[in-house]
Amino acid sequence: MKHGGDLLSYENYYEGELIDFSSNINPLGMPKGLEKVLIDNLTELEAYPDIKYRKLKKSVGKYLGCEEDLVLVGNGAVDLIDSFTKMAKRVLVTTPSFSEYEERALAHGKDVEKMPYKDDFTIDLESIADIVKKDDLLILGNPNNPTGLRIDEKTLIKIYQIVKSKQANLVLDEAFFEFAPIDYDSINIFKEYNYENIGIIRAATKFFALPGLRLGYGCTSRVLKEKVETFQMPWSVNCFADLAGRYIFDQKDYIKKSKQYIEKERNYLLEKLDEIEVIRPYQTHTNYILIKLLNLDEEYVFNFLLKRGIIVRKCSNFKALDSNHIRVAIKDRKNNMKLVKELINLDQGRNINEE
Amino acid sequence: MKHGGDLLSYENYYEGELIDFSSNINPLGMPKGLEKVLIDNLTELEAYPDIKYRKLKKSVGKYLGCEEDLVLVGNGAVDLIDSFTKMAKRVLVTTPSFSEYEERALAHGKDVEKMPYKDDFTIDLESIADIVKKDDLLILGNPNNPTGLRIDEKTLIKIYQIVKSKQANLVLDEAFFEFAPIDYDSINIFKEYNYENIGIIRAATKFFALPGLRLGYGCTSRVLKEKVETFQMPWSVNCFADLAGRYIFDQKDYIKKSKQYIEKERNYLLEKLDEIEVIRPYQTHTNYILIKLLNLDEEYVFNFLLKRGIIVRKCSNFKALDSNHIRVAIKDRKNNMKLVKELINLDQGRNINEE
Numbered sequence: 001m002k003h004g005g006d007l008l009s010y011e012n013y014y015e016g017e018l019i020d021f022s023s024n025i026n027p028l029g030m031p032k033g034l035e036k037v038l039i040d041n042l043t044e045l046e047a048y049p050d051i052k053y054r055k056l057k058k059s060v061g062k063y064l065g066c067e068e069d070l071v072l073v074g075n076g077a078v079d080l081i082d083s084f085t086k087m088a089k090r091v092l093v094t095t096p097s098f099s100e101y102e103e104r105a106l107a108h109g110k111d112v113e114k115m116p117y118k119d120d121f122t123i124d125l126e127s128i129a130d131i132v133k134k135d136d137l138l139i140l141g142n143p144n145n146p147t148g149l150r151i152d153e154k155t156l157i158k159i160y161q162i163v164k165s166k167q168a169n170l171v172l173d174e175a176f177f178e179f180a181p182i183d184y185d186s187i188n189i190f191k192e193y194n195y196e197n198i199g200i201i202r203a204a205t206k207f208f209a210l211p212g213l214r215l216g217y218g219c220t221s222r223v224l225k226e227k228v229e230t231f232q233m234p235w236s237v238n239c240f241a242d243l244a245g246r247y248i249f250d251q252k253d254y255i256k257k258s259k260q261y262i263e264k265e266r267n268y269l270l271e272k273l274d275e276i277e278v279i280r281p282y283q284t285h286t287n288y289i290l291i292k293l294l295n296l297d298e299e300y301v302f303n304f305l306l307k308r309g310i311i312v313r314k315c316s317n318f319k320a321l322d323s324n325h326i327r328v329a330i331k332d333r334k335n336n337m338k339l340v341k342e343l344i345n346l347d348q349g350r351n352i353n354e355e
Numbered sequence: 356m357k358h359g360g361d362l363l364s365y366e367n368y369y370e371g372e373l374i375d376f377s378s379n380i381n382p383l384g385m386p387k388g389l390e391k392v393l394i395d396n397l398t399e400l401e402a403y404p405d406i407k408y409r410k411l412k413k414s415v416g417k418y419l420g421c422e423e424d425l426v427l428v429g430n431g432a433v434d435l436i437d438s439f440t441k442m443a444k445r446v447l448v449t450t451p452s453f454s455e456y457e458e459r460a461l462a463h464g465k466d467v468e469k470m471p472y473k474d475d476f477t478i479d480l481e482s483i484a485d486i487v488k489k490d491d492l493l494i495l496g497n498p499n500n501p502t503g504l505r506i507d508e509k510t511l512i513k514i515y516q517i518v519k520s521k522q523a524n525l526v527l528d529e530a531f532f533e534f535a536p537i538d539y540d541s542i543n544i545f546k547e548y549n550y551e552n553i554g555i556i557r558a559a560t561k562f563f564a565l566p567g568l569r570l571g572y573g574c575t576s577r578v579l580k581e582k583v584e585t586f587q588m589p590w591s592v593n594c595f596a597d598l599a600g601r602y603i604f605d606q607k608d609y610i611k612k613s614k615q616y617i618e619k620e621r622n623y624l625l626e627k628l629d630e631i632e633v634i635r636p637y638q639t640h641t642n643y644i645l646i647k648l649l650n651l652d653e654e655y656v657f658n659f660l661l662k663r664g665i666i667v668r669k670c671s672n673f674k675a676l677d678s679n680h681i682r683v684a685i686k687d688r689k690n691n692m693k694l695v696k697e698l699i700n701l702d703q704g705r706n707i708n709e710e
Contacts, residue, residue, distance in 0.1 A: 003589060008405050023403060035397050042390050045567040048360035048378060075430050075569075078588050086462075100589065107441075107586050212400040212594030214430075231462050233433050234358060234455065238593050239567030 003099075007311065014309050021305075021339060022313040024145075024176075024288040024329035026209040027265070028258050031251040034244055044239040051234055056245045063249035064187045064202075066219040070195060072228055073245070075236040077175050077203035077216035078104065081139065083231040084171045084199055084224075085110060088137030094123065095320035096146060098173065101139045102319070116320050121147040121282065123155060129162050136168040142186065143176050146318055146327040148284030153184040160190070164197045169224065171199045175216075178207040178255065179262050180285035187219055195221040199228070204241070206287070207258065208248050215241035262287050265330045272340045278347040290315070293324040301326055301346065308342045358454075360566065362666065369664050376660075376694060377668040379500075379531075379643040379684035381564040382620070383613050386606040389599055399594040406589055411600045418604035419542045419557075421574040425550060427583055428600070430591040432530050432558040432571035433459065436494065438586040439526045439554055439579075440465060443492030449478065450675035451501060453528065456494045457674070471675050476502040476637065478510060484517050491523040497541065498531050501673055501682040503639030508539040515545070519552045524579065526554045530571075533562040533610065534617050535640035542574055550576040554583070559596070561642070562613065563603050570596035617642050620685045627695045633702040645670070648679040656681055656701065663697045 007020055050056075053073050061068030074080040082104045085091050091105035092113045105112045115131060118124050121144070132138060140159070143150040151159070156172075163170040172186055186200050201218035204210045215237065220228065237245075248254075269289060273281040280292040293301055298314040305312055315325035328339060360378035405411075408428050416423030429435040437459045440446050446460035447468045460467045470486060473479050476499070487493060495514070498505040506514070511527075518525040527541055541555050556573035559565045570592065575583065592600075603609075624644060628636040635647040648656055653669040660667055670680035683694060 003403070003406055006406055007402075008407075008409065020402075025401065029401055034400075038397065039394055042393065045389075046380065046384055046564050047362075047375075048358070048566040050363050051358055051361055052363075054363065075588070075593075076590060078590075082588055104588070209401050211403040211590070212597075214590060214593040233430070233437055233459070235431060235433075235566070235569060238430075238569040238596065240595055241593065242567075 010306060010311060013306050016309055018309055018311050019331070019335050019338065020311050021328040021331065022311045023211070024286070024327075025206050025211055026258050026262070026287065027331045027335075028209065028254070028261055030209045031248050031254040033251070034247055037243060037247045038240055041243050044243060047239070049235050049237060049239045049242045053237060053242060056237065056242050059246045059249050060217045064219055065185070066187050066191065070219050070222065070225060072199070072201070072218045072220060072225060073237050074216040074232060075238075076205060076214045077173060077201050077218075079232065079236055080199070080201045080216050080218055080228065081171060081173060082107075083228040084137055084139075084169065086231045087227050088169065089135035090133070090137070092131060092136055092138040094140060094144065096315070096318035097139070097141050098145045099318065101173070114319060117147065121149050123151060123159065125155065125158055125162070128159060132163055132166045132168050134167045136166070137171060138163055138168060139171045139173060142172045142174050143180050143284075143286045145176065146288065146290050146313070146315055146321070146325075148282060148286045148288060148290055150180045150182050150285045153189070156184075156186065157189065160193075160198060164193075167197075169197050169199070171201060173201050175201070175203045175206050176286040177202055178259065179287040181263065182285065195219060195224070197221070197224075199224055204244065204248060210244065210248075213241045213244055214238065215245050217245070262330060265333065265336055268333070269330055269336050269340070273343065276343050276347045279343060287330045289328050289330065291326050291328060293326065296324065296346075298323045298326055304346055305342055308345075310339060310342055365661060365666060368661050371664055373664055373666050374686070374690050374693065375666050376683040376686065376690075377666045378566065379641070379682075380561050380566055381613050381617070381642065382686045382690075383564065383609070383616055385564045386603050386609040388606070389602055392598060392602045393595055396598050399598060402594070404590050404592060404594045404597045408592060408597060411592070411597050414601045414604050415572045419574055420540070421542050421546065425574050425577065425580060427554070427556070427573045427575060427580060428592050429571040429587060430593075430596075431560060431569045432528060432556050432573075434587065434591055435554070435556045435571050435573055435583065436526060436528060438583040439492055439494075439524065441586045442582050443524065444490035445488070445492070447486060447491055447493040449495060449499065451670070451673035452494070452496050453500045454673065456528070469674060472502065476504050478506060478514065480510065480513055480517070483514060487518055487521045487523050489522045491521070492526060493518055493523060494526045494528060497527045497529050498535050498639075498641045500531065501643065501645050501668070501670055501676070501680075503637060503641045503643055503645055505535045505537050505640045508544070511539075511541065512544065515548075515553060519548075522552070524552050524554070526556060528556050530556070530558045530561050531641040532557055533614065534642040536618065537640065550574060550579070552576070552579075554579055559599065559603060565599065565603075568596045568599055569593065570600050572600065617685060620688065620691055623688070624685055624691050624695070628698065631695075631698050631702045634698060642685045644683050644685065646681050646683060648681065651679065651701075653678045653681055659701055660697055663700075665694060665697055
């Protein structure tokens with residue numbers, strides 16, 4: 001499984017409904033009221049979306065707290081990341097991180113340089129200073145997938161200054177930003193720099209639980225925005241994503257409740273997983289947890305859980321992770337309890353077929 | 356106006372609802388029943404689309420009459436055209452044709468060679484034989500936009516044989532295919548060649564009246580399919596486009612009725628426009644008509660009609676067309692009559708502000 005959420009490939013392996021811990025989206029589901037907005041506007045299907053996405057960009061600008069003239073929108077975050085890689089001379093990715101950074105760069109025939117995280121999954125500033133060169137693009141997940149860690153503010157500013165001083169560009173993939181108890185806002189931090197040499201990219205996919213919608217958005221400098229938009233296809237954002245974007249960012253109660261919910265479940269799940277001897281959960285700032293398997297292989301654990309109706313994300317196809325890691329999403333209490341229960345069964349050495 | 360359908364830019368110029376003749380979509384609107392399908396499946400928003408689009412491709416394969424293993428799907432036809440341009444060494448476009456062929460090629464830093472149509476907008480086979488070289492991509496609209504003409508079967512096969520013999524590739528953009536009284540089916544013609552060196556691309560946008568949905572699809576060889584899919588982004592087709600594609604292609608009554616409707620209105624509109632002295636409509640196989648303005652400028656005619664609540668497509672930004680052409684969509688009888696009426700007013704030399 002290269003990406004999470006590929007349930008269809010596994011539906012014959014379990015009788016009953018699979019619980020998908022491989023896809024890390026907000027367990028509260030999409031914002032209330034969105035369905036009505038879409039239903040009331042289904043005839044928008046019959047018109048082209050505004051090719052300039054004027055209303056959508058206004059909405060995003062207000063939500064992010066940046067000028068709407070600096071807003072980017074795309075067919076998921078990956079559409080925007082794709083355009084940034086296209087303009088780079090070389091693309092630098094940390095490992096492990098979301099595989100699409102490298103894939104998009106390779107699709108455009110770019111050289112890719114990989115920079116491992118330190119053992120604790122924090123960033124090695126020195127290696128960044130050594131490696132980054134003019135016209136490079138450095139892509140960082142903030143928080144990073146699958147590790148779950150965000151970059152602390154001081155480090156982030158240092159990284160930016162290194163990248164900028166080398167006339168390279170930095171992309172922060174903040175698809176999981178709202179889940180994280182981050183004590184800074186990157187949009188705000190880089191405002192004083194007019195977002196020169198930086199693109200900050202977020203998405204409706206994870207936090208607003210809308211992976212089917214395909215809405216990515218972000219903020220960058222005037223210069224970079226013009227380049228990105230040259231690379232993007234016309235009408236890359238469909239009419240529902242356009243409509244939804246003009247609604248969801250105003251849902252303050254939903255946003256607040258979601259953050260509180262994830263924090264509570266994250267604490268619960270981390271505490272419970274910590275008690276299980278055969279696994280070691282990593283610290284996380286997001287809505288998923290990277291888990292180290294002690295003397296167990298991802299394939300065995302995957303199949304063990306699949307037999308019990310649970311899909312988790314195997315991690316060996318993340319560069320720099322071997323086959324003893326899995327990633328699990330943080331879901332609602334009932335499902336989280338189910339995951340804990342089955343991992344306890346695993347811990348107690350139950351046979352793979354034993355109920 | 357670079358593309359049709361940009362109503363938002365003009366809504367302050369006319370009190371009342373603008374009639375959009377610039378956007379050439381099926382005047383019958385989307386297939387009946389589609390709204391219900393989408394409403395009944397709104398929760399699909401909360402899941403990633405199948406990354407392999409298995410069900411959708413099966414549907415498309417059945418509709419096109421080609422193996423589902425050879426089916427491509429994308430975020431509108433332009434997504435697929437984009438991937439084909441990316442793999443080309445050089446991109447050859449006819450003029451006038453849809454501007455995005457060239458735009459996508461340029462976005463990937465490709466050289467673009469332009470080949471004018473003959474005066475009657477048919478293809479100059481000799482110039483194709485002269486120009487096409489190994490690894491080139493020749494893109495042809497079939498029917499072509501904005502001229503409205505389809506390629507006749509014999510010519511099409513000759514073009515293909517030239518392109519193939521040179522180890523180049525041919526893309527047929529058949530976004531308007533179903534509107535045309537075409538006496539052959541390109542999917543069927545090239546089956547015996549296993550679609551080697553050819554990609555045939557269609558879309559739900561025009562015929563199924565779903566420009567907001569963003570669903571392009573097509574058929575190509577195994578070799579080219581693999582390349583195209585390497586270039587495409589994951590989940591490039593949103594969940595509604597996925598759902599709709601599994602419904603609309605089965606709507607046989609709608610498809611039949613739409614074809615009949617367009618044929619009737621096309622005949623009506625061509626006949627009426629032919630009677631107007633100050634314009635000269637070109638022959639067309641599609642749901643739009645290219646019109647030559649005699650001693651009139653597109654800007655004047657555009658504004659004249661805008662004042663009367665009608666938006667048409669100016670054509671001077673199509674390469675090889677000067678500022679004395681407009682393109683109009685074929686709409687329902689009431690709107691077609693309104694267009695005819697206002698063009699008669701134009702013909703009678705009314706002042707731009709005269710009601």
